[in-house]
Amino acid sequence: MSKIADKRAAILSAALDIFAENGFHGSPTSLISEKAxxxxxxxxxxxxxxxxxxxELHLELDxxxxxxxxxxxxxxxxxxQRFDNLYENLLRYFIxxxxxxxxxxxFYNSPYGIAKRRARKENPGExxxxxxxxxxxxxxxxxxKDLPEEMLVSLSIGPMLYAVRDHLAGLVAIEDRxxxxxxxxxxxxxxxxx
Amino acid sequence: MSKIADKRAAILSAALDIFAENGFHGSPTSLISEKAxxxxxxxxxxxxxxxxxxxELHLELDxxxxxxxxxxxxxxxxxxQRFDNLYENLLRYFIxxxxxxxxxxxFYNSPYGIAKRRARKENPGExxxxxxxxxxxxxxxxxxKDLPEEMLVSLSIGPMLYAVRDHLAGLVAIEDRxxxxxxxxxxxxxxxxx
Amino acid sequence: MSKIADKRAAILSAALDIFAENGFHGSPTSLISEKAxxxxxxxxxxxxxxxxxxxELHLELDxxxxxxxxxxxxxxxxxxQRFDNLYENLLRYFIxxxxxxxxxxxFYNSPYGIAKRRARKENPGExxxxxxxxxxxxxxxxxxKDLPEEMLVSLSIGPMLYAVRDHLAGLVAIEDRxxxxxxxxxxxxxxxxx
Amino acid sequence: MSKIADKRAAILSAALDIFAENGFHGSPTSLISEKAxxxxxxxxxxxxxxxxxxxELHLELDxxxxxxxxxxxxxxxxxxQRFDNLYENLLRYFIxxxxxxxxxxxFYNSPYGIAKRRARKENPGExxxxxxxxxxxxxxxxxxKDLPEEMLVSLSIGPMLYAVRDHLAGLVAIEDRxxxxxxxxxxxxxxxxx
DNA sequence: AATGAATGAGTTTTCATTCAT
DNA sequence: GATGAATGAAAACTCATTCAT
Numbered sequence: 001m002s003k004i005a006d007k008r009a010a011i012l013s014a015a016l017d018i019f020a021e022n023g024f025h026g027s028p029t030s031l032i033s034e035k036a037x038x039x040x041x042x043x044x045x046x047x048x049x050x051x052x053x054x055x056e057l058h059l060e061l062d063x064x065x066x067x068x069x070x071x072x073x074x075x076x077x078x079x080x081q082r083f084d085n086l087y088e089n090l091l092r093y094f095i096x097x098x099x100x101x102x103x104x105x106x107f108y109n110s111p112y113g114i115a116k117r118r119a120r121k122e123n124p125g126e127x128x129x130x131x132x133x134x135x136x137x138x139x140x141x142x143x144x145k146d147l148p149e150e151m152l153v154s155l156s157i158g159p160m161l162y163a164v165r166d167h168l169a170g171l172v173a174i175e176d177r178x179x180x181x182x183x184x185x186x187x188x189x190x191x192x193x194x
Numbered sequence: 195m196s197k198i199a200d201k202r203a204a205i206l207s208a209a210l211d212i213f214a215e216n217g218f219h220g221s222p223t224s225l226i227s228e229k230a231x232x233x234x235x236x237x238x239x240x241x242x243x244x245x246x247x248x249x250e251l252h253l254e255l256d257x258x259x260x261x262x263x264x265x266x267x268x269x270x271x272x273x274x275q276r277f278d279n280l281y282e283n284l285l286r287y288f289i290x291x292x293x294x295x296x297x298x299x300x301f302y303n304s305p306y307g308i309a310k311r312r313a314r315k316e317n318p319g320e321x322x323x324x325x326x327x328x329x330x331x332x333x334x335x336x337x338x339k340d341l342p343e344e345m346l347v348s349l350s351i352g353p354m355l356y357a358v359r360d361h362l363a364g365l366v367a368i369e370d371r372x373x374x375x376x377x378x379x380x381x382x383x384x385x386x387x388x
Numbered sequence: 389m390s391k392i393a394d395k396r397a398a399i400l401s402a403a404l405d406i407f408a409e410n411g412f413h414g415s416p417t418s419l420i421s422e423k424a425x426x427x428x429x430x431x432x433x434x435x436x437x438x439x440x441x442x443x444e445l446h447l448e449l450d451x452x453x454x455x456x457x458x459x460x461x462x463x464x465x466x467x468x469q470r471f472d473n474l475y476e477n478l479l480r481y482f483i484x485x486x487x488x489x490x491x492x493x494x495f496y497n498s499p500y501g502i503a504k505r506r507a508r509k510e511n512p513g514e515x516x517x518x519x520x521x522x523x524x525x526x527x528x529x530x531x532x533k534d535l536p537e538e539m540l541v542s543l544s545i546g547p548m549l550y551a552v553r554d555h556l557a558g559l560v561a562i563e564d565r566x567x568x569x570x571x572x573x574x575x576x577x578x579x580x581x582x
Numbered sequence: 583m584s585k586i587a588d589k590r591a592a593i594l595s596a597a598l599d600i601f602a603e604n605g606f607h608g609s610p611t612s613l614i615s616e617k618a619x620x621x622x623x624x625x626x627x628x629x630x631x632x633x634x635x636x637x638e639l640h641l642e643l644d645x646x647x648x649x650x651x652x653x654x655x656x657x658x659x660x661x662x663q664r665f666d667n668l669y670e671n672l673l674r675y676f677i678x679x680x681x682x683x684x685x686x687x688x689f690y691n692s693p694y695g696i697a698k699r700r701a702r703k704e705n706p707g708e709x710x711x712x713x714x715x716x717x718x719x720x721x722x723x724x725x726x727k728d729l730p731e732e733m734l735v736s737l738s739i740g741p742m743l744y745a746v747r748d749h750l751a752g753l754v755a756i757e758d759r760x761x762x763x764x765x766x767x768x769x770x771x772x773x774x775x776x
Numbered sequence: 777a778a779t780g781a782a783t784g785a786g787t788t789t790t791c792a793t794t795c796a797t
Numbered sequence: 798g799a800t801g802a803a804t805g806a807a808a809a810c811t812c813a814t815t816c817a818t
Contacts, residue, residue, distance in 0.1 A: 007778090023304070025219030028812055030780095039779035041815075050813065109303060110217065114363045121365060145375055150366040151357060155379045158356030159349040169308050171315060172344040181339055185349045189383035201802085222787060233804040238789065395799090411692070413607030416791055418801095427800035429794075438792065497691065498605065502751045509753060533763050538754040539745060543767045546744030547737040557696050559703060560732040569727055573737045577771040589782085610808060621783040626810065 008046045010036040012057050020099040023106060024054060051112070058107050058116070061100050066127045068093040073130070079138055080187070086134075087160060087183045094164045095174060101164060121150075144190045152190045159185040202240045204230040206251055214296040218248060218304065245306070252301050252310070255294050260321050262287040267324070273337065274381070276328055281354060281377045288358045289368060295358060315344075338384045350384040396434045398424040400445050408487040411494060412442060439500070446495050446504070449488050454515045456481040461518070467526055468575070474522075475548060475571045482552045483562060489552060509538075532578045540578045547573040590628045592618040594639050602684040606636060606692065633694070640689050640698070643682050648709050650675040655712070661725065662769070664716055669742060669765045676746045677756060683746060703732075726772045734772045741767040 014036035018027040029050055033040045047053040069089045073082070094101040107113040120128060135152050138144045144152050163182055167174045174182070208230035212221040223244055227234045241247040263283045267276070288295040301307040314322060329346055332338045338346055357376055361368045368376070402424035406415040417438055421428045435441040457477045461470070482489040495501040508516060523540050526532045532540050551570055555562045562570070596618035600609040611632055615622045629635040651671045655664070676683040689695040702710060717734055720726045726734055745764055749756045756764070 023219075025217075029814085030812070033780090040781090040813095041779055042777090044814070045777070105303070109299065109359075117363065117365055145379065147372060147375055148366060150360065151368075151372065151376075154356040154360045154366060155353040155376065158352030158354070159383045160352070161356065162348040162352030163345060165303075166344065166348045169311065171311060172342060172348060174345075178341060178345065181341055182345075182349065185339065185383040188385065188387065189353045189379040191382065193382065223789085224787080234788095234806090235790075235804055236802085239802070244788070411607075413605075417793085418791070421801090428792095428802090429800055430798090432793070433798070493691070497687065497747075505751065505753060533767065535760060535763055536754060538748065539756075539760065539764075542744040542748045542754060543741040543764065546740030546742070547771045548740070549744065550736040550740030551733060553691075554732065554736045557699070559699060560730060560736060562733075566729060566733065569729055570733075570737065573727065573771040576773070576775065577741045577767040579770065581766075581770065611810085612808080622785095622809095623783055623811075624781085627781070632809065 007036075007038055007042065011038060011043055011046060011053070012060060015053055015057055016061070016099050016103055019054070019057070019106065020102040024110065029053075054107070054112060055116075057103070058112070061104060065090075065093060065100065065104070070127060070130070075130075079134070079141070079143065082134055083138075083187055084180075084183050086131075087156075087186050088179060090157075091160050091164065091174075091179055091182060095167070098168050101168060105161075105165065138190075143192060145192055147190075156186045156190040159189055201230075201232055201236065205232060205237055205240055205247070206254060209247055209251055210255070210293050210297055213248070213251070213300065214293040217300060223247075248301070248306060251297065252306070255298060259284075259287060259294065259298065264321060264324070269324075273328070273332055273335070277332075277381055278374075278377050280325075280328075281350075281380050282373060284351075285354050285358065285368075285373055285376060288355075289361065292362050295362060299355075299359065332384075337386060339386055341384075346384045350380045353379040353383055395424075395426055395430065399426060399431055399434060399441070400448060403441055403445055404449070404487050404491055407442070407445070407494065408490040412498065417441075442495070442500060443504075445491070446500070449492060453478075453481060453488065453492070458515060458518070463518075467522070467529070467531065470522055471526075471575055472568075472571055474519075475544075475574050476567060478545075479548050479552065479562075479567055479570060483555070486556050489556060493549075493553065526578075531580060533580055535578075544574045544578040547577055589618075589620055589624060593620060593625055593628060593635070594642060597635055597639055598643075598681050598685055601636070601639070601688065602681040605688060611635075636689070636694060639685065640694070643686060647672075647675060647682065647686065652709060652712070657712075661716070661720055661723070665720075665769055666762075666765050668713075668716075669738075669768050670761060672739075673742055673746065673756075673761055673764060676743075677749065680750050683750060687743075687747065720772075725774060727774055729772075738768045738772045741771055 011032065015027070015032045018032055018035060021027075029043055030040050032053075033043050036043075043050075043053065047056060069086055071089060073085060075082070077085075108117065124132065131153070132149060135144065135149045139149065139152070145155075147155070160182055163172065163174060163185075166172045205226065209221070209226045212226055212229060215221075223237055224234055226247075227237050230237075237244075237247065241250060263280055265283060267279060269276070271279075302311060318326065325347070326343065329338070329343045333343065333346070339349075341349070354376055357366065357368060357379075360366045399420065403415070403420045406420055406423060409415075417431055418428050420441075421431050424431075431438075431441065435444060457474055459477060461473060463470070465473075496505065512520065519541070520537060523532065523537045527537065527540070533543075535543070548570055551560065551562060554560045593614065597609070597614045600614055600617060603609075611625055612622055614635075615625050618625075625632075625635065629638060651668055653671060655667060657664070659667075690699060706714065713735070714731065717726065717731045721731065721734070727737075729737070742764055745754065745756060745767075748754045
């Protein structure tokens with residue numbers, strides 16, 4: 001790891017801490033540079049602006065998140081098993097990485113994130129495609145409710161993300177035994193009842 | 195409607211517009227007063243500070259939201275009917291009032307809102323109690339999954355709020371025919387499968 | 389006393405209280421009108437501006453002060469007796485009227501007061517003339533130090549005003565037995581030593 | 583002198599000028615920064631707030647003042663000589679440094695200064711102790727009037743400070759030959775008459 | 777390349793004054 | 798005459814960004 005990468009990484013890590021704690025607007029760049037152990041000007045050698053730093057941080061975290069979710073993904077296993085695998089990975093990643101979760105939550109609720117998601121919808125990546133295939137297959141098998149694919153994604157991910165949000169806010173406690181039940185809730189939300 | 199209520203209402207409405215659009219921090223009070231058609235100082239005749247304005251706006255909207263949800267609520271109808279009634283009202287309110295939805299989403303994700311929700315958990319109001327009774331009854335009848343009440347609330351409300359969030363972001367379109375299906379998704383997320 | 393005089397007097401009294409407590413700049417006119425029990429606009433029916441209110445209040449208090457000092461003044465008694473009489477009256481007035489003292493102290497240290505005193509020097513009133521005669525007589529009799537009259541006034545009044553200032557600030561306590569000693573200090577400051 | 587000291591000193595000097603002229607409340611920070619030739623934000627790099635700037639400026643000036651007063655002080659010379667030395671130094675310092683005098687006058691009449699003086703009374707520094715010893719010694723020798731030490735300080739300093747105040751206001755002119763007479767007035771104010 | 781002092785536009789808030797009622 | 802709601806200019810202070818070193 002080069003010196004350059006070190007500084008960049010230090011800035012991103014400090015930014016993550018502080019954004020997760022105080023939000024984008026409650027986080028002066030001076031605080032970030034201080035926590036990162038670099039000069040205030042140094043941020044601007046690695047990032048064009050604070051906004052750019054936020055977007056780059058998102059890219060970084062989004063990559064890690066996808067890697068975590070798809071770490072042990074296998075297309076060939078049965079549908080339900082694939083679903084459970086993805087959602088459990090997602091849930092565990094957020095529980096284990098609260099800073100990342102808070103940042104991403106914030107990001108996707110901000111103008112930055114809304115634009116990003118719109119762009120991604122137009123131009124989906126490999127992982128999104130994988131997700132889409134899963135939901136498409138389920139729909140074709142009549143396993144899911146008769147709703148558009150994007151709606152099914154929202155509905156199935158909602159239970160988990162709300163549970164995590166309240167867990168991180170200290171309003172509920174997700175214990176280990178609850179993990180499968182939460183994943184089940186995600187499936188049940190979109191599964192067709194017989 | 196008196197003159198006094200007019201100004202206050204104009205400020206609250208302008209603030210709602212602008213907060214929903216730009217977030218709390220992206221909304222200078224000068225923009226709010228301009229949009230409300232009042233002087234910059236006038237905001238401070240009705241609200242002690244910008245923070246106070248945010249909190250008062252929340253109170254206002256929270257009251258309206260609760261009124262909308264419980265508009266036609268009847269304790270005596272069957273459990274599932276009560277559930278469907280509440281969740282459909284909630285969904286329709288947010289679809290019909292996107293500014294309110296965005297504001298509340300933001301509020302409950304901010305330090306203000308997290309504190310508020312903690313306080314409410316300690317000291318629940320009448321409506322919360324009503325909600326709690328519903329979930330308690332369902333659990334006693336073994337209708338819901340074996341999870342703490344708060345977790346069930348998070349899980350059941352998540353599908354809808356995520357669907358609405360994406361709808362308001364323009365990523366999916368909630369059509370009228372989907373409303374019962376979304377409500378069903380909320381129920382299914384927490385219902386016990388036989 | 390007419391209604392009109394009542395309101396005016398109420399405003400002046402409230403202003404005195406608040407100026408003495410908080411200083412000119414720490415005293416919003418709204419606070420003054422509230423304490424006076426009148427509308428915020430009413431002040432501007434009796435006074436052209438806040439500055440004007442301050443100047444008028446000064447005039448009022450200055451009149452009262454002079455009346456108090458000269459209440460029992462008699463030109464025909466011996467010099468020293470006249471001096472003691474004036475200075476004791478002054479000291480007692482300030483001890484008994486701390487608000488007035490604080491206001492006047494402030495006033496004479498402000499741009500308003502400095503201009504006022506310059507004007508008065510150019511164009512002395514009856515009481516100033518009386519004072520001047522006293523000091524003039526003393527100098528002619530070689531009773532006072534060889535200094536200009538105004539300087540003698542400053543030197544002789546300084547001990548008392550500093551003692552009162554510190555008394556009102558709570559740093560020293562002027563007890564009754566000290567009054568003659570303080571007056572004596574004023575005399576001694578300017579008296580020629582033999 | 584480093585660059586950093588330059589800016590700080592420029593701000594303090596500009597602030598002194600403007601405070602002395604217009605008072606604390608009549609001196610916007612924007613005026614200070616403009617006069618100092620720095621940006622508006624720069625003040626806040628060196629001082630936490632305007633209040634802090636005022637307090638720091640006081641500390642600076644108070645230090646200089648004490649240094650000037652005690653520049654050639656010697657404990658071993660006779661009492662009267664020590665007194666004359668201190669008071670003449672004080673007088674000359676104020677005549678030579680009118681801005682400093684006006685600032686300090688204002689400061690000690692403001693809430694800042696009153697608190698400061700109370701604190702100093704509780705917890706006197708080295709110079710105050712020196713002053714106290716002088717007055718104590720004088721009282722034990724029956725040289726001074728039978729009054730508490732603090733009162734003697736007020737009475738003895740009053741003549742000079744009033745004379746200086748009126749001198750700086752342009753109402754009297756202190757000429758060089760008057761200096762010993764003014765110092766004598768200070769002594770006479772508190773000295774016991776035989 | 778890295779720094780961090782300096783900047784000034786932009787933000788919240790106050791308050792003397794006005795004017796419609 | 799009296800009111801007090803409304804005003805907006807002006808104040809203190811913040812912080813993303815620049816640039817000389």
